[in-house]
Amino acid sequence: MLKAGAEVHADFTLRTITGVTVHVMFSVPSVHGGRLSLITKGVEGPEGFQRRVTIFGADQKIAGVPPGRYTLEFLETGENPRLARKVIDVANIDVTVQLESQPSPAVSGRVTFSQPGVRPKSPLYAQLVHETVGVFTRVVSDDGTFSVKNLRVGSYRFRLQSSDGFQVAKLAVEGSSLQDGFFDVVQGAVITLNVIAADETGTVNGFVLNEGKAVPGVLVLLAPRKETTGHAEIIAFQTDSDGSFGWPHIGAGDYVLIAVAQLDLEYLNPVVLKPYLTGGKAIRVERHGTVKETIAVAPAAAQN
Secondary structure, eight states: OOOTTOOOOOOOOOOOOOOEEEEEEESSOOSSOEEEEEEEEOTTSOEEEEEEEEEOSSOEEEEEEOSEEEEEEEEEOSSSOEEEEEEEEEOSSOEEEEEOOEEOOEEEEEEEESSTTOOOSSOOEEEEEESSSOEEEEEOOTTSEEEEOSOOSEEEEEEEEOTTOOEEEEEEEESSOEETTEEEEOTTOEEEEEEEEEOOEEEEEEEEEETTEEOOSOEEEEEESSOOSOGGGOEEEEOOTTSEEEEEEEESEEEEEEEESOTTOOTTSHHHHHHHHHHSEEEEEOTTOEEEEEEOOOOHHHHO
16 A cells, blocks of 8 residues: 555556457437447546547447447437446457447435424435536425436435535435445436435534644544444544634434544545544534534554
8 A cells, every 4th residue: 555655666668559449339229319438447446538429320430449448328318318338348359339228317206304394494405426426416396306317327325415404314215225325326227215304413513632732734533433334424624723623414423533643544444444433532413412522633553
């Protein structure tokens, strides 16, 4: 593992690679046309586009493609577009790929409230967070419904955003399985979310001090005390110039508060985080309550 501040020397030998042609055939020709993308993954994992072309109707050729593994994706234009997505391996000879399009994935749902008489006064937003693409946001209507069409295939988690502090108290997923807070959206999927929202949140704030002096620019973590593999629940804050930190709208419950000097700590890795949990400060957030704490930076021994 490369540590912060370390240097690595690497030599590369570049050679010429002859690209091949990918012949793309459609089982059902598109009436509206659309965008054909040849997608590759980089060293860090996020998807990137090796090639993107706009086509209409007929089959397509993509020339000059270097060897490798790609995802071939076709997204039709129009109000209710169809989607085709297929993983292909390209070697040193031309390859022919058959694509079969299906309706683009869609997620809809309804939000109800744990206390029917307590509802947000400001707009409530439903958000689908994709593992690499980003966030899809829709306003929750007055009857509690929302809908997101034309989604990318991948893994998502759901969250609510509201200035009134409403969060997801319970989530049920129909059309996919929910695991560790995430659910998969596959090609052609139609998924329904049943959400119970509550404003059972409080505020956490405080200061990081060492020997009475403010410690700016350190990492403060708030992690649930319960055993969890849903690491998206762990949130972080970099202290201000006066050593302060704070979060509004934290769900009621038990947490561990930790301060570390290492800003690039891989805290979403459970193996890395575990030693810190035992030495952190346990706190309880009550509904509509405020927790104020002063903590110190974890000693060097706990950071090794």
